[in-house]
Amino acid sequence: xxxxxxxxxxxxxxxxxxxxxxxxxxxxxxxxxxxxxxxxxxxxxxxxxxxxxxxxxxxxxxxxxxxxxxxxxxxxxxxxxxxxxxxxxxxxxxxxxxxxxxxxxxxxxxxxxxxxxxxxxx
Amino acid sequence: xxxxxxxxxxxxxxxxxxxxxxxxxxxxxxxxxxxxxxxxxxxxxxxxxxxxxxxxxxxxxxxxxxxxxxxxxxxxxxxxxxxxxxxxxxxxxxxxxxxxxxxxxxxxxxxxxxxxxxxxxxxxxxxxxxxxxxxxxxxxxxxxxxxxxxxxxxxxxxxxxxxxxxxxxxxxxxxxxxxxxxxxxxxxxxxxxxxxxxxxxxxxxxxxxxxxxxxxxxxxxxxxxxxxxxxxxxxxxxxxxxxxxxxxxxxxxxxxxxxxxxxxxxxxxxxxxxxxxxxxxxxxxxxxxxxxxxxxxxxxxxxxxxxxxxxxxxxxxxxxxxxxxxxxxxxxxxxxxxx
Numbered sequence: 001x002x003x004x005x006x007x008x009x010x011x012x013x014x015x016x017x018x019x020x021x022x023x024x025x026x027x028x029x030x031x032x033x034x035x036x037x038x039x040x041x042x043x044x045x046x047x048x049x050x051x052x053x054x055x056x057x058x059x060x061x062x063x064x065x066x067x068x069x070x071x072x073x074x075x076x077x078x079x080x081x082x083x084x085x086x087x088x089x090x091x092x093x094x095x096x097x098x099x100x101x102x103x104x105x106x107x108x109x110x111x112x113x114x115x116x117x118x119x120x121x122x
Numbered sequence: 123x124x125x126x127x128x129x130x131x132x133x134x135x136x137x138x139x140x141x142x143x144x145x146x147x148x149x150x151x152x153x154x155x156x157x158x159x160x161x162x163x164x165x166x167x168x169x170x171x172x173x174x175x176x177x178x179x180x181x182x183x184x185x186x187x188x189x190x191x192x193x194x195x196x197x198x199x200x201x202x203x204x205x206x207x208x209x210x211x212x213x214x215x216x217x218x219x220x221x222x223x224x225x226x227x228x229x230x231x232x233x234x235x236x237x238x239x240x241x242x243x244x245x246x247x248x249x250x251x252x253x254x255x256x257x258x259x260x261x262x263x264x265x266x267x268x269x270x271x272x273x274x275x276x277x278x279x280x281x282x283x284x285x286x287x288x289x290x291x292x293x294x295x296x297x298x299x300x301x302x303x304x305x306x307x308x309x310x311x312x313x314x315x316x317x318x319x320x321x322x323x324x325x326x327x328x329x330x331x332x333x334x335x336x337x338x339x340x341x342x343x344x345x346x347x348x349x350x351x352x353x354x355x356x357x358x359x360x361x362x363x364x365x366x367x368x369x370x371x372x373x374x375x376x377x378x379x380x381x382x383x384x385x386x387x388x389x390x391x392x393x394x395x396x397x398x399x400x401x402x403x404x405x406x407x408x409x410x411x412x413x414x415x416x417x418x419x420x421x422x423x424x425x426x427x428x429x430x431x432x433x434x435x436x437x438x439x440x441x442x443x444x445x446x447x448x449x450x451x452x453x454x455x456x457x458x459x460x461x
Contacts, residue, residue, distance in 0.1 A: 035160065049188070050186065051187055051188045051196050054150070058142075078152050
């Protein structure tokens with residue numbers, strides 16, 4: 001990988017990392033087990049490393065934002081995660097924050113004539 | 123098909139925190155089996171309903187999860203330090219200082235030991251590297267353990283140097299220290315080195331503090347101190363010397379004198395002075411055979427030497443006394459002045 005590509009890939013990863021919690025929490029208003037969550041994120045275009053997702057779920061649970069329980073009804077035991085009261089509040093705040101940030105960044109990236117398109121700086 | 127999945131989960135489990143291990147393993151297994159089901163379902167769509175799962179499918183799924191080390195690492199909290207970045211610079215600095223001082227002390231002591239030992243030189247030759255290696259290993263160990271304990275039990279805020287006071291305002295900024303309040307790094311480092319060298323020699327090699335004399339081609343080594351009596355005083359001396367080392371380490375971190383540091387410095391200095399005075403006031407501290415050794419040699423010369431020794435010894439004690447009192451006075455003066 002060339003130096004430029006490496007820098008871009010690292011920065012992109014950092015950019016994505018910050019949004020992961022928001023993405024994951026947004027899909028947990030209904031309860032989901034690990035693999036179904038990967039699928040539902042992937043369907044919407046958010047590809048997330050499995051080895052990143054599951055530890056993240058545990059951390060969110062530890063912070064008291066998610067509840068989890070083992071379901072034994074199916075052919076194999078599965079751990080289901082769902083947002084709890086506190087988690088929903090946090091998600092709402094994050095969504096607001098994201099909307100605001102998105103607006104700001106959009107404005108910052110607009111080109112001079114204000115048509116909202118991004119100008120490539122070559 | 124071999125038990126690849128169980129092997130994988132076991133390998134991850136080995137690296138997980140013990141408390142959560144079983145739970146994570148159970149969850150991981152269920153997730154991997156889900157992923158495998160999904161893959162097989164896809165293969166059936168592509169290759170027909172009678173597709174049989176192969177080892178390759180299992181491998182592909184496991185590879186998509188990543189190596190066991192990588193997976194386990196993500197389950198561990200990220201800030202697991204033996205010695206964190208906030209302490210690391212100080213740790214490196216101190217390790218160099220202490221290691222240097224220990225190496226110096228051990229080298230001096232062992233070399234003198236070897237040179238004046240009655241055993242054949244060759245037999246003794248390995249002593250220096252062996253002593254150096256074992257002393258260095260225990261030094262690195264001790265410094266590391268101390269820092270690891272500070273990291274583990276120290277308050278996060280005080281390690282990071284963050285003020286607990288959240289109502290910070292520029293008004294609370296401390297004045298730039300005046301020259302006499304700045305702690306000089308080279309002095310402090312030298313003090314640590316000298317104290318450690320003294321600790322090593324007086325505790326482990328007190329016999330090398332000796333009169334080395336050659337009479338009629340025979341070398342005689344007569345330790346100056348009665349080692350048992352000296353050891354009695356060393357118990358107390360060690361407290362102050364170790365105190366001095368710790369104090370100097372703290373001074374390196376603080377960078378600036380304050381009342382607590384000045385008072386501690388006075389306590390340590392006075393403590394050392396009192397023990398030195400007690401030692402010099404007790405004739406039993408001298409090795410009784412020093413007198414015998416003197417009797418065996420040229421009396422007149424030794425008497426003269428002894429006389430000179432006694433005078434210079436008194437001057438030496440007076441200098442130490444004056445110096446300590448001067449230092450104590452200086453610290454009291456400055457600590458009053460800075461208030």
